[in-house]
Amino acid sequence: MGPFQIIIFIVWALSTIALIGLVLMHSGKxxxxxxxxxxxxxxxxxxTGVMEKNLDRLxxxxxxxxxxxxxxxxxxxxxxxxGI
Numbered sequence: 001m002g003p004f005q006i007i008i009f010i011v012w013a014l015s016t017i018a019l020i021g022l023v024l025m026h027s028g029k030x031x032x033x034x035x036x037x038x039x040x041x042x043x044x045x046x047x048t049g050v051m052e053k054n055l056d057r058l059x060x061x062x063x064x065x066x067x068x069x070x071x072x073x074x075x076x077x078x079x080x081x082x083g084i
Contacts, residue, residue, distance in 0.1 A: 005076050012069035015062055022059040026052075 008069055008072050008076065011065065012073065015066040015069060018062045019059070019066055022055065022062055025055060026059070
């Protein structure tokens, strides 16, 4: 396994963890983990909409990075040669 493939795996792992955290930070319907996190981060002020938009943008960017790493892994590891 070359250094470029190791970098892809590291970016993939970091984007996975970041994507899970960002999705959990989104405000839900008022129950669950997202409400516990969101209630401590957001106020009922006017800035909440801006923060929510920024969180949405960041989530989309991280999701694109995650998907790009998956596609790159498909090209660099064809037919299951990851275990070798």
